[in-house]
Amino acid sequence: MATTPLALEVRGLRKSYGKLDVLRGVDFDVAAGSIFALLGSNGAGKTTVVRILSTLLKPDSGTAGVHGFDVLAQPEKVRESISLTGQFAAVDQILTGRENLIMVARLRQVREPGKVADDLLERFGLTDAGGRRVGTYSGGMRRRLDIAMSLIGDPPVIFLDEPTTGLDPEARIEVWQEIQSLAGKGTTILLTTQYLDEAEKLADRIAILHEGTIIVSGTLADLRKLLPPAKTELVERQPTLEEIFLSIVGKGAATPEGAQR
Ligand SMILES: Nc1ncnc2c1ncn2[C@@H]1O[C@H](COP(=O)(O)OP(=O)(O)OP(=O)(O)O)[C@@H](O)[C@H]1O
Ligand SMILES: [Mg+2]
Numbered sequence: 061m062a063t064t065p066l067a068l069e070v071r072g073l074r075k076s077y078g079k080l081d082v083l084r085g086v087d088f089d090v091a092a093g094s095i096f097a098l099l100g101s102n103g104a105g106k107t108t109v110v111r112i113l114s115t116l117l118k119p120d121s122g123t124a125g126v127h128g129f130d131v132l133a134q135p136e137k138v139r140e141s142i143s144l145t146g147q148f149a150a151v152d153q154i155l156t157g158r159e160n161l162i163m164v165a166r167l168r169q170v171r172e173p174g175k176v177a178d179d180l181l182e183r184f185g186l187t188d189a190g191g192r193r194v195g196t197y198s199g200g201m202r203r204r205l206d207i208a209m210s211l212i213g214d215p216p217v218i219f220l221d222e223p224t225t226g227l228d229p230e231a232r233i234e235v236w237q238e239i240q241s242l243a244g245k246g247t248t249i250l251l252t253t254q255y256l257d258e259a260e261k262l263a264d265r266i267a268i269l270h271e272g273t274i275i276v277s278g279t280l281a282d283l284r285k286l287l288p289p290a291k292t293e294l295v296e297r298q299p300t301l302e303e304i305f306l307s308i309v310g311k312g313a314a315t316p317e318g319a320q321r
Contacts, residue, residue, distance in 0.1 A: 065124070067217050068113065069093045069094040073122035080153060082108050084272030085122070090265070092216075095239065097253055097263035101309060104269045107254040110221050113250070114144045127217050127248075142221045145209040150206060153195040157186050157205050160194060161213035163210065168213035180208040185234060194303055200231040207235060211242070216240065220251040236262055256301040266301070270309050 068090035075083040075103035082105040092098040100106050111117040113124055115135040124131045127141035142316050150239040151160050158177050165173035181190040186205040194202060203226060210218060216252055223239070239262055254258055260280055276283060280301060287299040287307055299307075 065092045069125035074120045094264040095243045095249045097259035097266045100269035143215045145210040158190040163169045164209045184208045200227045217248045262303045
């Protein structure tokens with residue numbers, strides 16, 4: 061038995077929308093209890109990957125295992141093992157924050173839904189707003205509520221599609237801390253992000269999805285090896301993930317030597 065079990069095992073995923081080949085053979089693994097960041101430009105197919113892994117969309121071919129279950133053969137087992145926070149918040153505007161949390165807790169048949177809701181409101185700095193209708197929340201508050209909802213029932217695998225888009229810096233840091241503490245407790249997290257500093261800060265491994273395949277993946281240190289450090293007169297500076305990303309994905313940029321999976 062492997063020492064680190066795989067929480068996600070993705071092999072040869074392909075998906076087209078009509079003539080648009082979005083995924084052309086996507087492969088990656090994610091170790092249980094780790095944070096994996098999927099990067100890519102707008103339209104690269106990140107949300108498509110997340111939708112396939114969360115059984116909302118069927119691939120044209122290829123396989124994906126989530127927490128040991130196959131997305132096509134055992135979709136209900138996959139759904140029991142995951143939660144998904146989509147790119148666009150899925151909270152009910154008419155209900156209060158607390159009512160939203162209680163509703164999800166009941167759906168997931170969690171014990172003491174009221175207590176679970178109050179604990180999550182506290183963790184996400186929403187205690188004061190908990191009794192207000194979500195329609196009155198700011199974008200950042202909705203986002204935090206959405207992420208709080210995804211934690212109910214302690215699913216072993218969590219998909220966060222752009223979890224911090226639209227959050228102010230303070231709220232982003234709070235969400236980062238929650239993500240890190242979840243991973244520390246053994247939850248596996250796949251996140252997509254446009255913010256390269258977010259991937260740099262959080263992810264154990266990073267993969268770049270470009271033109272339908274994962275063109276590079278590895279730890280930040282692995283990715284840094286793809287670019288020589290920028291030389292200045294006095295200090296040697298490590299390239300940032302942004303520099304690596306732009307060099308690999310940027311238009312007209314030469315593919316760095318050895319840039320492959
Ligand atoms: N249901 C659909 N029908 C047709 N085309 C689609 C559909 N869903 C996505 N696409 C197209 O597939 C491509 C990949 O979309 P996807 O949402 O997966 O990208 P993304 O990497 O998540 O982008 P973003 O960073 O903007 O969220 C885009 O060109 C998009 O327009
Ligand atoms: Mg997307």
